[in-house]
Amino acid sequence: MITVRFFAMLKGLAKADTHHYELNSAITVDELKAMLKRDFPGLRDVLDSRSILISINQEFASKDAIVKDNDEVGLLPPFSGG
Amino acid sequence: MITVRFFAMLKGLAKADTHHYELNSAITVDELKAMLKRDFPGLRDVLDSRSILISINQEFASKDAIVKDNDEVGLLPPFSGG
Amino acid sequence: MDDRLISIQKEDFSIEDAVTLVKKASNGTGAVVAFLGAARDFSKGERIAGLEFEHYPGMAEVMLKDIRDRALRNFNIIEMAILHRVGAIRTGENIVLIAASAAHRNDAFMACEWAITELKRTTPIWKRETTDKGEVWVSETP
């Protein structure tokens, strides 16, 4: 099982804080994004816009990075701290 | 009467904190410097070196500025605050 | 590393304590430069009733530690502290504090200015503004 965490405005768009997927095999970040767009219509535009960064186990990940069982994936909208 | 105030290293060189002159008429800063060099041998080198700024009544003054009765003249070595 | 140097916390911080902490990291400290970010009453013409900060627990702290590590490597500084508040923050309250100590002031100024820019760029923290028009997540880092 993997855990997807939504932050800030994405929580409102997804209407959820987290989501879980059972994976039969490892997938890429891009493949996970496709699954999220299918399951969360509210996230479609923002995931297409490329403004969302992805983390895997709390480290920044590229779109080709591999997501595997037990991973924690973060969907990070543009930061506004400071 | 005018008051000349020495600061920092100039106190040690002049062996004084202040000095007073009675003036018959107004003089220039350069004329005052000549009087100080005559009366304070320890100040001769440093007054020749042009590293000393002069204030009249606590405002910076040029060498041609006029010193008149009741003025307070400051001899200011290079600053080192901060 | 002293635990007090990096913190994401709900409660307010002491500027005096943070500045003193980085100052006392060495007897060679000649300068400390501190940047304090505070909640303004207006932003882009909108009156701000309040702010709410959210962060990615764990990852945000790691990114702040990483900013400190890189500051110590790339600038001639002695120590750096980075404190950021989360949760509800009202107008006038403190948001973030960065303090850098160095032998000479120029290094402290450069590192402090770099660190706040880097924090805004790399640290997963998000600000929501409450205005007359409602609540809005801010999506740019000025």
Next chain:
Amino acid sequence: MDDRLISIQKEDFSIEDAVTLVKKASNGTGAVVAFLGAARDFSKGERIAGLEFEHYPGMAEVMLKDIRDRALRNFNIIEMAILHRVGAIRTGENIVLIAASAAHRNDAFMACEWAITELKRTTPIWKRETTDKGEVWVSETP
């Protein structure tokens, strides 16, 4: 002008109080940048046992007020405080504090950095260092 914004004093100052004072000058304050100068243990390879600062009473305060006035005119800042200690100062102790508040951090950084350079250039304050070799009046402003 609030009297607490400009001071030459023997006793130590509160960094927290000075930063808070310039922050609270306006609800529009988004950033405060503070510069703290402290007494180092070594200077140009010499161990410093202690420092003594002397100033021209009256004139020095006027010059600090003038720096604040010019900073308010020439930078987009809200307020500036300048505090300088005189008398005997030991290693590690605070010497000078400059705090500038602004809506945006860049203005506060620029004004603070300019003000400490200007203080060193224009304010009649002198530092005497006590080293193993004796007491020396410092005659340059680094």
